Amino acid sequence: MNQESYYELVITDVDGVLFNTEHIFRSAYRIVGEKHGIPALNEDLFVRTTGISGADTEKLFDRVLPHIPERRMLLEEIRQLGKEMIRKDLQLLPGAREMLDYWHQKKVPLCAATSTIRSLTEERFGRMDIMHYFSFIICGDEVCHKKPDPEIYRTVMNHMNKRPERTLVFEDTGYGVRAAYSAGADCVWIPAVTELTEEEKQMTRYMAGDMHDAITFIENIRAD
Secondary structure, three states, X not given: OOHHHOOOEEEEXXXXXXXXXXXXXXXXXXXXXXXXXXXXXXXXXXXXXXXXXXXXXXXXXXXXXXXXXXXXXXXXXXXXXXXXXXXXXXXXXXXXXXXXXXXHHHOOOEEEEOOOOHHHHHHHHHHHOOHHHOOEEEOHHHOOOOOOOOHHHHHHHHHHOOOHHHEXXXXXXXXXXXXXXXXXXXXXXXOOOOOOOHHHHHOOOEEOOOHHHHHHHHHHHHHO
């Protein structure tokens, strides 16, 4: 086997892997909770929303804050504050650009699979000047089923005509890890704001300390 081309395709999640958006929204939850004096509206609640749909987030608010009639208004306030903070403070996470450069230099196709809608994804990719790295991008408003369903990853592999067993996925959430595993791909977990269950840990090829650590691990695979 030609180890220089062990992986034929790389797919990366975006929020929490490339962008600091999850860290920003975690702060937005805390800020709004403190503003309104609602202890339950905190960073821990944000973690529970990571990787789920907007509709499921609304249902979570209904369960966690049943005594607060304006809970949906508070959620909208968080969303608007998060978007405003992202407009000001969006950044690539440490090691993200190095990862993009790495696969570009290796001439391995790189794709993005994100739960974020197309319009926001393209705006943010353009602002960070990373669009040119990607062969294909699929967004949350272009699939029927959210992660942990494997649809989004299977769609990318089918579009690129690549084998699951030679595909590598970068993920930061348990839902994403489950989706990659169910799609038959190798998954490297990058720590962000959520932890994995013991079952999810077994679904990863590697649990990296950060993106730089992930690249070192991949280099060792290629050198075997």
